Amino acid sequence: MNKFEISRRRSIEALAGFLAGSPLLSGQIDPIRDHARVPGIKELLTAFEFEAVMYAKQTRAVYNYRAYGEESEFTLRRNRLAFDWVKLAENKAGTSNTGSATVDTSTEIFGTKMAFPILVSPTALHGDLDKDGEQSTHKGAAAASNTPMILSNNSSLSFDKVMSAASSPMWVQLYPKQAMDANKAYLEPAIAQGAKAVVVTVDQLATVYERSQHDRNLNATGGGRGRFGGGGPVPAGNPYRISVGRLWYEWKFFEELRTFVKVPIVIKGILTAEDAKLALEHGVDGIYVSNHGGRSLDYGPSTLEVLPEIVDAVGGKVPVLFDSGLRRGADVLKALALGANAVCLGRVPLWGLGSYGVTGVTRVLEIMQAEFVQAMLQTGCTRLSAINRKIVLANFP
Amino acid sequence: MQIALEPAGRIAPVAELLNTYEIGEMARRKVDAATWALLAPADRAAFDRITFRPRLMVNTTGMDLTLELFGEKHFAPLLVGPVANQRRFHPEAELEMARGAAAAKATLVISAESSVALEQIVPLAKAGAWFQLKLEPDMAKSAALAKRAVAAGCKVVIATGGNWKALAALVKAAGAPVVAKGVLSVADAEAAIGAGAQGLVVSGWTERGATGKNEAIEVLPAIADAVNGRVAVLVDGGFRRGSDVLKGLALGAKAVLVARAPVCGLAAYGAAGVQRAMEILQTDLARDMAGCGKANLAAISRDTVKIHRF
Numbered sequence: 180m181n182k183f184e185i186s187r188r189r190s191i192e193a194l195a196g197f198l199a200g201s202p203l204l205s206g207q208i209d210p211i212r213d214h215a216r217v218p219g220i221k222e223l224l225t226a227f228e229f230e231a232v233m234y235a236k237q238t239r240a241v242y243n244y245r246a247y248g249e250e251s252e253f254t255l256r257r258n259r260l261a262f263d264w265v266k267l268a269e270n271k272a273g274t275s276n277t278g279s280a281t282v283d284t285s286t287e288i289f290g291t292k293m294a295f296p297i298l299v300s301p302t303a304l305h306g307d308l309d310k311d312g313e314q315s316t317h318k319g320a321a322a323a324s325n326t327p328m329i330l331s332n333n334s335s336l337s338f339d340k341v342m343s344a345a346s347s348p349m350w351v352q353l354y355p356k357q358a359m360d361a362n363k364a365y366l367e368p369a370i371a372q373g374a375k376a377v378v379v380t381v382d383q384l385a386t387v388y389e390r391s392q393h394d395r396n397l398n399a400t401g402g403g404r405g406r407f408g409g410g411g412p413v414p415a416g417n418p419y420r421i422s423v424g425r426l427w428y429e430w431k432f433f434e435e436l437r438t439f440v441k442v443p444i445v446i447k448g449i450l451t452a453e454d455a456k457l458a459l460e461h462g463v464d465g466i467y468v469s470n471h472g473g474r475s476l477d478y479g480p481s482t483l484e485v486l487p488e489i490v491d492a493v494g495g496k497v498p499v500l501f502d503s504g505l506r507r508g509a510d511v512l513k514a515l516a517l518g519a520n521a522v523c524l525g526r527v528p529l530w531g532l533g534s535y536g537v538t539g540v541t542r543v544l545e546i547m548q549a550e551f552v553q554a555m556l557q558t559g560c561t562r563l564s565a566i567n568r569k570i571v572l573a574n575f576p
Numbered sequence: 577m578q579i580a581l582e583p584a585g586r587i588a589p590v591a592e593l594l595n596t597y598e599i600g601e602m603a604r605r606k607v608d609a610a611t612w613a614l615l616a617p618a619d620r621a622a623f624d625r626i627t628f629r630p631r632l633m634v635n636t637t638g639m640d641l642t643l644e645l646f647g648e649k650h651f652a653p654l655l656v657g658p659v660a661n662q663r664r665f666h667p668e669a670e671l672e673m674a675r676g677a678a679a680a681k682a683t684l685v686i687s688a689e690s691s692v693a694l695e696q697i698v699p700l701a702k703a704g705a706w707f708q709l710k711l712e713p714d715m716a717k718s719a720a721l722a723k724r725a726v727a728a729g730c731k732v733v734i735a736t737g738g739n740w741k742a743l744a745a746l747v748k749a750a751g752a753p754v755v756a757k758g759v760l761s762v763a764d765a766e767a768a769i770g771a772g773a774q775g776l777v778v779s780g781w782t783e784r785g786a787t788g789k790n791e792a793i794e795v796l797p798a799i800a801d802a803v804n805g806r807v808a809v810l811v812d813g814g815f816r817r818g819s820d821v822l823k824g825l826a827l828g829a830k831a832v833l834v835a836r837a838p839v840c841g842l843a844a845y846g847a848a849g850v851q852r853a854m855e856i857l858q859t860d861l862a863r864d865m866a867g868c869g870k871a872n873l874a875a876i877s878r879d880t881v882k883i884h885r886f
Contacts, residue, residue, distance in 0.1 A: 250860070251595070251817065253624065381632045384866040389594045418651070419639055419862035420855065426637045426866055451629050476867035478819045480627045480882070576625075576884040 186256055188246065191231075220535045220542055225550075226506045226527045229543050233308075233533035241307045245529050248473035250389050254481065255473030258504025261481035265513045266572045267558050282552050283562040288498045288521055289376045289443040289464065291348045294324035295548045296515060296563060300469075300502050300525035301352035301378060306335030308533040314344035316532050319540025321345035326544050329378050329523065330369075338369040350376040352447070357427050363439055370442055377440050378467060381428055382448030382475040385421040433461040445500065448475065450485050452492035459496060466493055467500040472525050483514065484575045487568075490518030508550020515563065516571040590848045595860075596816050596837040599853050603665075603840035611664055615840055618814040622793045625884045626823045634869030639862055643873050645808055645831060646732050646753045646774065648704055651681035652858045653825060653873060656850070657812050657833030658708035658734065660689035665843040673842050674700035676850020680858070685734060685833065688721055698729040705730045708757070711738020711746065718742065719749035726752045732775070740771045747772035755810065760795050762802040775808040777833060793824060797878070800828020818860025825873060826880040 217236070223229055234242050248255030284295045299320050306312035312335035313328075320326040327348040330341055342349055351374035356362050366377060417423050436444060445465035446458045455466050468482050468489055482503040490499055501519035505511060506527065514522050524547065531543035555561070558570040585605055593599050597617065604612050641652040656677045663669040669691040677684040683704035686694050698705045707725035712718050722733045733750045735743055736757045747754045755775035756768035765776055778799050780791045792813035800809050811824045812833035824832045834857060841849025870876050 250819070254627075257627075382630070382867070384636070385863040386867070387863065417639070419641060420859045421639065421862045421866060423637060423639070426639065427635055428633050429635050430633045432633070448632060451631060454632050457633070476628060476630050476864065477817075478623075478626070478628055478823075478864075479630050479867070576886045 186252065220538060223542070224546070226530065226543050226546060229530035229534050229539065230526075232535070233530045237308060237533050241533070244307075244388070245302070245526060245533075247388050248477070249386050249475060250477035252473060253477055254470055254475075254479045257481040258470065258473050258483075259506070261483035261575070262504065262507070262510045262513060264573065264575050265483065265517070266574075267509060267512065267554060268570050268572055281561065282555050284548070284552060284555070286521065286563055288500075291327055291350075291375050293327060293348075293521065295326070295551060296519075296521035297326060297511060297544070297547060297551070298350075298500070298521060298523045299326060299328040299528050299544075300472075300523035301329040301331035301380070302525045302529055303331050303333035304335050305529075305532060308529065309536050311344075311536075312336050313341040315537045316528060316540055317341050317345040317347065317349070319531065319537040320528065320544060321347035322537070322541040323544035324548065327375075330374075332365070332380075338374065339372045342372050342374075348375050350374055350378055350445075352378040352380060354380055355425075355428060355432055359435055362436065366440060370440070374442065376443040376445055376465070377436075378445045378447050379433070379436070380447045380469075380471075382450075382469070382471050384425050384428070384475075385423075386471075386475055388474065430457060430461045433458075433463055437462055447500075449489060450480055450482070452488040455489045455492040459493065463497065465498045465500060467502070467523070468519070469500075469502045469523075472503050483517065486514065486517045486519060487573070505547075507554075508547050508552070509554040511547065511551045512554040512558065512560075512566065513571055515566045516568055517573065518568070587844060590845045590852050593852055594856070596840065596853055596856060599837060599844060599849060599856075600840045602844035602849075606844045607665070611843070614664075615836055615843070617816070618836075620814075620816075622791070623814065623817075623820050623823060625886065626793075626827075626881050627884065628819070628822070628864070628868050629879060629882055630867050631869035634871065636866045636869065636871040638871055639866060640872045641858065641862060641865075643830065648683075648731055650683060650831065651703065652861065653829075653831035654821060654854060654857050654861070655683045655685055655706070655810075655831060655833050656838050656854065657835035658685040658687040659835050659839055660687045661691050662839070662842065663691035665839055666846055668846065670697045671700055672846045673838065673850055674698075674705075676838065676841065676847035677854065678702035679847060679851040680854035682854045682858075686725070686730065688725075694725055694730070695728045706732040706734060706755075708734040708736065711735050711742040713738075713742075715742055715745040715749075718746050722746060722750040722752070722754075726750060734777060735773075740767045743768065743773060744771040755808070757812075759799065760791060762799055765799045765803055769803070769807055773807060775810060776803065778809060778811045778813075778829070779833075780813045793820075793827065796824065796829060797827045797883075803828075815857075818857050818862070819864050821857060821861045822864045822868070822876065823881055825876045826878060828878075 286293050286296045305316050309315045317328050320328045325347040329350040329352050332352050332354045351369040443464035445467050446463045447467035447469050449455050449466050449468055468486055470479050470482055498520040501514045502523040511522050528540045531539035560566050587602050643650050643653050666672050674684050674697050681703045684701040685706045685708050686697050688709035707730035709721050732753050734755045734757045753774040756773040757777035758779050759765050759776045778792045778796050792811050796811050803809050808830045810831050811829040815832050815834050821832045837853040838850045841853035
C-alpha cells in the first residue's frame with residue numbers, strides 16, 4: 180500500500196493524532212477523570228469498539244499480528260468494502276415481524292446443533308492475549324448460546340485442554356503436513372476427544388505479513404515473519420526466495436486424509452467455483468469460503484463477491500461456511516442471503532478475548548447474535564430457511 | 577507501510593525494505609525535490625480494479641519464472657526499463673544500475689541518452705543488455721546508434737516515437753530484433769508489426785512523458801488478443817508490486833519493464849538498491865503465483881484475474 184491510500188486503521192490513527200494535539204479536545208476532557216480510561220464492557224455496542232480496547236490493552240506486536248493482512252492489505256480492505264456492495268432489501272411485505280415475533284435462528288451442520296449460524300474461526304495463539312488462552316475463548320463462546328469453536332492447528336493449548344474447559348461443540352483445524360503420519364498423530368487424539376469435524380486450511384501458501392515484518396525490523400517481539408518466507412529461513416535451492424513448505428499441496432491429500440478421518444472434512448480457503456467443484460470431486464463434506472481474513476493472497480477477491488458463484492457450483496450438495504471481514508450482524512445475514520449455511524468469526528472473538536477475556540468473547544458474540552436477529556426482523560425473516568437472495572440487492576463491481 | 581515510526585530522514589538498511597514504495601521513500605529522503613518529482617508514485621486505480629482468481633491444491637514446488645525472449649533465457653519476466661541520464665540519481669549512473677540489475681539476474685535496457693558510454697555499461701550488465709533509442713527524423717542516425725549498440729553486445733533494440741517508416745528503416749538496419757515501445761492501441765500494434773517490429777511494449781510513455789494514468793495495463797488485453805502471439809508483447813507503466821506483474825502476465829504480456837522501482841533503489845542505495853527492488857518484485861511475483869496455483873509462466877492465463885468495473 181502506498182502512503183496515499185487510506186485504510187480505516189490509518190484514518191483512526193490520523194484522527195486520534197489530530198485530536199490528541201487539539202486544544203478543542205483538551206478543553207473538554209477532565210484530564211484526571213478521563214485520562215487513559217478504558218470503557219466498561221457494557222458500554223461497548225459494536226464489535227468495532229472491542230478492537231480499540233484490545234489495541235489499548237495488548238502490546239503492539241500482539242495486536243499487529245492479528246490486525247494486519249498480506250502485503251499491501253488490498254484484500255483486507257476489500258473484505259469490508261464488499262459488505263457495502265450488498266444492501267438489505269426493505270421488508271415491503273410488512274410481515275408483522277416488528278416486535279413480538281419470535282425468531283428462530285437455530286441450525287445444524289454435521290450434527291453440530293447451533294443456536295445461531297455462527298462459529299468461532301480457527302485463529303492462532305490465544306495465549307498471547309489471555310493467560311488461559313483458548314480455554315478462555317471456549318468458555319466465552321460456550322456462554323454465548325453454546326457457540327461452536329474451531330480450534331486452530333496453532334493453538335496455544337492442546338485440544339483436550341481446550342475441550343475440557345467448556346461445553347460448546349468443537350471442531351479441529353489442520354494445516355496439511357506432507358508426512359501423513361503427522362496429520363494422523365495430530366487429528367486422531369482430537370477426534371477421539373470429541374472434535375466433530377476437521378477443517379483443512381489450504382490457502383496461505385507462501386504468505387508474508389509485510390506490516391508485521393516491520394515489528395521485527397524495529398526489534399519488537401512476536402508476530403513477525405521472515406521477509407522471504409512464510410515461516411522460516413529461506414530454503415536452499417529456491418531461486419526466488421519464497422517459502423516452499425506448503426507448495427506440495429495436491430488434491431489427492433483429501434483422499435489420503437479420508438482413509439483415517441471418519442468425521443466430516445471441510446476445505447477452508449475456497450475462492451472459485453472451479454475449486455469448489457474439484458473439492459466435491461475429492462470427497463470433502465463442506466466448503467469453507469475464506470481468504471484467511473485478507474492474510475493469504477493480496478489482491479485476491481473479497482469472500483462475499485465470490486460467494487454466489489461458489490454456492491451455485493456447490494448446488495446444495497454440502498454445507499457452505501464463510502468468513503473474512505464480518506463485523507456486524509447484518510454482515511452475517513448478507514452472507515447467508517448469498518448462500519452460506521453459517522459464518523465463522525476470527526478477529527471478532529479475538530478482539531473480545533484481548534479486551535476483556537472470557538466475558539469479552541461472550542459479549543462480542545452476543546452483540547453479533549443480537550444484531551443478526553435485528554437484521555432478520557428488518558428483512559422480514561423469522562427463520563433461517565426464509566433467508567434467500569431476494570432479501571439483498573448485490574452490486575459487486 | 578509504517579515509515580512514520582522511523583526516525584525522520586533515516587535511510588534504513590536496504591535489507592529492511594519490504595516493498596518498492598519503501599524504496600521510493602528512501603529515495604525521497606536522499607534526492608532533491610525536483611528529482612523526486614520525477615519519481616513520485618503513480619496512480620493505482622487501474623491495478624486496484626483487477627483481482628486474482630486463486631486456484632488451490634496445485635503443486636508448485638518446482639516454481640519456475642524463467643522465460644525465453646528473442647532467443648535469450650531470462651531469470652524472471654522482469655526487465656530494468658530504459659531511463660535516460662541516470663547521473664541525476666547516482667554519481668556512478670548506469671554503471672551502478674548495471675551492477676544492480678546483474679546481481680538480480682535481470683536484463684538491463686540501456687537508454688541512448690545514458691550518462692555513461694554504452695560500451696562501458698554493457699559488460700557490467702551480465703544478465704543481458706538491450707538498447708533503447710528515440711527514432712529520429714534522420715534515419716541514418718538511428719541506424720548508426722542501433723548498430724553501435726548491437727556491436728557493443730545489446731541483444732534487442734527498443735524504439736520509441738518516430739513514425740512507422742522510420743521504424744521499418746531501423747528494422748532493416750539494426751541487425752537485432754526491434755521492439756516498438758509506446759503502443760496503446762490495436763491500430764498501433766498492427767502498424768508496428770507491419771513495419772517489421774518483432775515485439776511491442778504496450779506503454780503509456782510518450783514523448784510528452786508519462787501520462788501517470790497507467791493506461792497500459794487497461795489496453796493490454798485487447799492488444800494481446802489482436803497480436804495473438806505473432807510478436808512478443810511486453811508492457812510497462814506503474815508496475816510497483818509483484819501482484820501488478822502477475823496481472824500484466826495474465827493479461828497477455830510476456831514480460832514487464834520496470835523503471836521507477838530500480839531507479840529509486842539506485843538513488844537511495846546504488847547497486848544494492850537496484851538489486852533489492854528487482855528481487856522484491858521477483859519474490860513477490862513468485863509468492864503470488866504460488867497463491868494462485870501457477871508453477872510457471874505458461875500456467876498463467878486470462879482467467880487468473882478478474883477485471884472489475886470499479
